[in-house]
Amino acid sequence: xxxAPSNSxxxxxxxxxxxxxxxxSRVLNGxxxxxxxxQSTAQLVRESAEKLDFRPSQVARSLRLKRTGLLGIVVPDxxxxxxxxxxxxxxxxxEADGFSAILADSGGSVEKxxxxxxxxxxxxxxxxxxxxxxxxxxxxxxxxHHGTPLVLVDRCKACSEMVQVTSDHIAGxxxxxxxxxxxxxxxxxxxxxxxxxxxxxxxxLGVQEALAEVDIEFDSAMVAGDQFTxxxxxxxxxxxxxxxxxxxxxxxxxTPNAFGAYQAAVELGLRVPDDISLVCFDDVAFADxxxxxxxxxxxxxxxxxxxxATLVTQQLLSGxxxxxxxxxxxxxxxxxxxxxxxxxx
Amino acid sequence: xxxAPSNSxxxxxxxxxxxxxxxxSRVLNGxxxxxxxxQSTAQLVRESAEKLDFRPSQVARSLRLKRTGLLGIVVPDxxxxxxxxxxxxxxxxxEADGFSAILADSGGSVEKxxxxxxxxxxxxxxxxxxxxxxxxxxxxxxxxHHGTPLVLVDRCKACSEMVQVTSDHIAGxxxxxxxxxxxxxxxxxxxxxxxxxxxxxxxxLGVQEALAEVDIEFDSAMVAGDQFTxxxxxxxxxxxxxxxxxxxxxxxxxTPNAFGAYQAAVELGLRVPDDISLVCFDDVAFADxxxxxxxxxxxxxxxxxxxxATLVTQQLLSGxxxxxxxxxxxxxxxxxxxxxxxxxx
DNA sequence: ATGAAAGCGCTAACAT
DNA sequence: ATGTTAGCGCTTTCAT
Numbered sequence: 001x002x003x004a005p006s007n008s009x010x011x012x013x014x015x016x017x018x019x020x021x022x023x024x025s026r027v028l029n030g031x032x033x034x035x036x037x038x039q040s041t042a043q044l045v046r047e048s049a050e051k052l053d054f055r056p057s058q059v060a061r062s063l064r065l066k067r068t069g070l071l072g073i074v075v076p077d078x079x080x081x082x083x084x085x086x087x088x089x090x091x092x093x094x095e096a097d098g099f100s101a102i103l104a105d106s107g108g109s110v111e112k113x114x115x116x117x118x119x120x121x122x123x124x125x126x127x128x129x130x131x132x133x134x135x136x137x138x139x140x141x142x143x144x145h146h147g148t149p150l151v152l153v154d155r156c157k158a159c160s161e162m163v164q165v166t167s168d169h170i171a172g173x174x175x176x177x178x179x180x181x182x183x184x185x186x187x188x189x190x191x192x193x194x195x196x197x198x199x200x201x202x203x204x205l206g207v208q209e210a211l212a213e214v215d216i217e218f219d220s221a222m223v224a225g226d227q228f229t230x231x232x233x234x235x236x237x238x239x240x241x242x243x244x245x246x247x248x249x250x251x252x253x254x255t256p257n258a259f260g261a262y263q264a265a266v267e268l269g270l271r272v273p274d275d276i277s278l279v280c281f282d283d284v285a286f287a288d289x290x291x292x293x294x295x296x297x298x299x300x301x302x303x304x305x306x307x308x309a310t311l312v313t314q315q316l317l318s319g320x321x322x323x324x325x326x327x328x329x330x331x332x333x334x335x336x337x338x339x340x341x342x343x344x345x
Numbered sequence: 346x347x348x349a350p351s352n353s354x355x356x357x358x359x360x361x362x363x364x365x366x367x368x369x370s371r372v373l374n375g376x377x378x379x380x381x382x383x384q385s386t387a388q389l390v391r392e393s394a395e396k397l398d399f400r401p402s403q404v405a406r407s408l409r410l411k412r413t414g415l416l417g418i419v420v421p422d423x424x425x426x427x428x429x430x431x432x433x434x435x436x437x438x439x440e441a442d443g444f445s446a447i448l449a450d451s452g453g454s455v456e457k458x459x460x461x462x463x464x465x466x467x468x469x470x471x472x473x474x475x476x477x478x479x480x481x482x483x484x485x486x487x488x489x490h491h492g493t494p495l496v497l498v499d500r501c502k503a504c505s506e507m508v509q510v511t512s513d514h515i516a517g518x519x520x521x522x523x524x525x526x527x528x529x530x531x532x533x534x535x536x537x538x539x540x541x542x543x544x545x546x547x548x549x550l551g552v553q554e555a556l557a558e559v560d561i562e563f564d565s566a567m568v569a570g571d572q573f574t575x576x577x578x579x580x581x582x583x584x585x586x587x588x589x590x591x592x593x594x595x596x597x598x599x600t601p602n603a604f605g606a607y608q609a610a611v612e613l614g615l616r617v618p619d620d621i622s623l624v625c626f627d628d629v630a631f632a633d634x635x636x637x638x639x640x641x642x643x644x645x646x647x648x649x650x651x652x653x654a655t656l657v658t659q660q661l662l663s664g665x666x667x668x669x670x671x672x673x674x675x676x677x678x679x680x681x682x683x684x685x686x687x688x689x690x
Numbered sequence: 691a692t693g694a695a696a697g698c699g700c701t702a703a704c705a706t
Numbered sequence: 707a708t709g710t711t712a713g714c715g716c717t718t719t720c721a722t
Contacts, residue, residue, distance in 0.1 A: 002569055009698095009699055009700085010699065010700065010701095011699080011700095018611075019708075019709085020709045020710075021699090021700080021701090021709090021710095022701080022708075022709065022710080022711095023707085023708055023709075024707090025700070025701060025702090026702095029701085035707070035708080036707055036708095037707060037708075038707065040709090041707080041708080051511065053464070055467050055668075056467070056469075056699080057408075057462075057469065057698090057699050057700070058467050058468045058469065059404060059406055059407045059408045059413060059468070059469050059698090059699080059700095060698070060699035060700040060701090060714090061700060061701080062404045062700095062701080062714095063402075063404045063698090063699080063700075063713095063714050063715070063716090064699080064700045064701050064702090064714055065407050065701070065714085066714080067699085068404060070621075073448075073521050073700095077429055078429055078432060078436065079426075079429065080715075081424075081426060081429070081432050084424065084426070084429035084432075084433075085424055086427075087423060087448070088423035088424050088429075088450055091423065091448055091449065092450055092452075095449065095450075098686065099446055100447050100449070100464065101431070101449075101466060102446065102447050103418075103436055103446055103447075103448040104436065104440065104445070104446075105433055105436050107437070116440075118400075119445065120445070121400070122401070122402075122403050122405045123404070123445060124402065124403065124404050159496035171536075178704080202710065212701075259631050259634060262634060263634075265632075280477050280577060286604050289607060289608075289632050289635050289636055290378055290635060291634055291636050293634065305619055324541075328569050352717055354716085355715065355716065355717095356715080356716095362693075364693085365692065365693045365694075365695090366694095366715090366716080366717090367692075367694080367695095367718075368691085368692055368693075369691090369694060370716070370717060370718085371717090380691070380692080381692095382691060383691065383692095386692085387693080393703095399718075400713090401715080402715050402716070404714090404715080405698090405714070405715035405716040405717090406715080406717080407698095407716095408698050408700090408714090408715080408716075409697080409698055409715080409716045409717050409718090410698085410716085410717070480712095485721060528711095538721080555701075568720085573721095577700055584704070615700075
C-alpha cells in the first residue's frame with residue numbers, strides 16, 4: 001500500500017513560495033487584495049498550494065476560529081422513515097449552509113440520548129437538532145441554557161423556552177376524528193404511542209375535543225398502547241377490540257401502530273373498513289399498493305427537518321434565539337380506503 | 346438568555362488545583378499512577394475538574410493527537426430505506442467503537458459525492474464508508490491510495506484493490522430466476538437499475554446464466570430501465586409489457602422498480618400474479634400488508650453496514666488493509682404471492 | 691512526583 | 707505589501 005504522503009501544511013506552502021505563513025494564509029483565504037498583496041506574490045502562493053496539493057486542516061481552523069462548522073443530529077431510530085426523513089432534510093439543509101452533520105441514533109434510550117449529546121457538545125458542534133425521546137428534557141434545557149443553538153423536533157416539551165418544531169397534532173386529530181364521526185362512528189378506540197410525550201398527549205386532547213363537540217363522553221378505557229411500534233399497536237388493538245366489541249373505528253398514533261392494529265383485526269376476523277375503520281398519523285410509502293390503503297394524517301416530515309436546520313443556522317448567524325419558540329406545522333388528511341361507514345349493528 | 350459560561354480549559358483546572366497543566370492532563374487521562382502522581386494531588390485535580398465542569402476540547406485533542414475519532418458516511422439517498430438502514434448500522438457500529446459519524450447525502454450525483462468526500466477528508470475523518478453512485482471510482486481510488494481506510498458498500502467496482510462489501514447478486518438472481526423458471530415462465534422481462542453499476546451488471550449476468558442453464562437464449566431487448574427508482578420501473582415495465590406481450594414475468598432490480606412495474610401492470614389491465622409474475626431485489630417493510638405481497642430477494646442490509654464499519658475500524662486499529670478485499674454477503678429468497686404459475690397462453 | 695516548554699496547523703493583531 | 711509572533715487547548719518530551 002502506498003503510504004499517505006503526509007499532507008502539506010500552510011508553512012510548507014509558504015516555504016515553497018518564499019513568503020511568510022501569514023501571506024500564504026491571506027492569499028489562500030481570499031484576503032489578498034484587502035491586504036494589498038502583489039499579484040505576483042498571490043499567484044505564486046496559489047501555484048505553490050496547487051503544486052503541494054495543499055488542503056487546509058479544518059481541525060486547526062476549528063481550534064483557532066472556535067468554529068467547527070459541525071451540526072449534531074440526534075434521533076431515536078434511524079430505521080424509522082419518519083426520522084431518517086428528518087435526518088436527511090437536516091443533513092441536506094445543513095450542507096447547503098456550509099455545515100457538516102454528525103448523526104447519532106439514541107435507540108430510544110434517554111440515557112443514550114444524554115450521552116450522545118454530551119459527546120456532540122464535547123466535539124464542539126455549533127448547533128444541535130434533536131428528536132428527543134420526549135419524556136425528560138433537563139439535559140436539553142441544560143444545553144439550551146449553555147447557549148448552544150438547539151432545536152427540538154417532534155416530541156417537544158410543552159411550556160418551554162426552547163425552540164421547537166412539531167406538527168399541529170390537535171388539528172390533525174380533529175380532521176381524522178371528524179371523518180370518523182361523519183361516517184357514523186361513535187365508539188372509537190385510540191392506539192396511543194408513548195404516553196406523556198407531546199404528540200401523544202396533544203392527539204389525545206384532540207380526540208377528547210372532537211368527542212366533546214358531538215357530546216360523546218370520553219372514556220379512557222378506550223385508549224391503549226405505550227409505544228409508537230407495531231407490537232404496541234398489535235397488542236393494544238387486540239385488547240381493545242376484544243374487551244370493547246362495540247368499537248367500530250380505531251385511531252392509531254403512528255403507522256406501525258396502525259399496521260399492528262390491522263394485523264390484530266385480521267386475526268380477530270374483522271375486515272377493514274367493513275367491520276372496523278382505521279386512521280393513523282404519519283403517512284406510508286406506497287400506500288396505494290396496500291391491501292387496504294390507509295387513511296392518514298400526513299405530516300410534512302422533510303419540512304420539519306428543514307425548518308429545524310434553518311432555525312438553528314439562523315440562530316448561529318444572527319446570534320439571537322428566534323423569538324418564536326414553538327413552530328407548529330400544518331398537516332393534511334389523506335383519505336383512502338381504510339375508513340368506511342359504521343357497520344349496521 | 347444566559348450566555349455560555351465560556352467553558353473551562355485544562356489550564357483553568359490546573360490553576361484551580363495549583364498544579365501544572367501537564368499534571369492535570371496526566372491525572373485526567375488516567376496516567377496518574379504511571380507518572381506516580383500522589384493520591385492527594387490526583388484527587389485535587391479531579392475535584393477541580395469536577396468543580397469547573399471541565400470538558401476536554403476534542404478539537405484541541407484532535408489537532409494534537411492527529412486523531413479525530415470521526416468517520417464519514419456517504420450515501421446517494423438517505424430517504425431510501427436501503428441506505429438509511431446502512432447508515433444506521435454504520436453509525437451505531439462506529440459509535441460502539443468510539444467514533445462519531447458524519448453523514449452526507451450525495452443525492453445521486455457523482456460530482457456531489459466527490460465534493461462531499463473531499464470535505465470529509467478535509468475534516469480529517471479517520472475513515473470512510475461510501476455507498477457510491479457506482480459509475481466512477483477515480484476519486485475513491487485516490488482516497489484509498491492516500492491511505493485513508495475506506496470501504497465501499499453495495500455499488501462496488503469490479504477488480505479493485507479497495508475493500509468492498511456487497512451482496513451476492515448473482516446467487517440471489519439465480520434463486521429468483523429459478524423460481525420463475527420452475528413456474529414455467531419462459532419470457533422474462535428485466536427491469537434494471539443504473540446500467541454499469543456492479544449490482545446491475547451482476548444481476549444481469551445472473552439472468553443470463555439462469556437462462557443458459559435451461560437453454561433459453563438471452564435477449565437484450567427484454568431488458569429496460571436506467572434507475573433504481575419507481576419512475577424507471579414504471580416506464581420500463583410499460584414499455585416491455587406493451588412491446589413484448591409474450592412476457593409473463595418481470596424481474597425488478599429494486600423495490601421501487603417493482604412498485605413502478607406493478608402500477609404499470611395494473612394500468613395495462615394485467616393482474617399479478619395471474620397474468621404477470623413479479624420478483625424483485627431488496628425487501629419491503631410490511632410486505633404482508635400489500636395487495637400482492639412481493640416475492641423478494643432479501644439482502645441483509647444492516648449487516649452490510651455493520652461489516653463495512655467493522656472493516657474500517659479494524660483497519661484503523663491494525664494499520665493494515667484487510668487482505669480480503671471483496672466481501673459478498675448471502676441473500677435469501679422470500680417467497681410471497683407475487684409469483685405464480687405461467688398463465689395458459 | 692511534578693513542571694516547563696514545544697508544537698499540532700492555523701489566523702490575526704501588531705509590527706514594519 | 708509583507709513578516710513576526712502570540713495563541714487556540716491539548717499532550718508529551720525532557721528536565722529536575
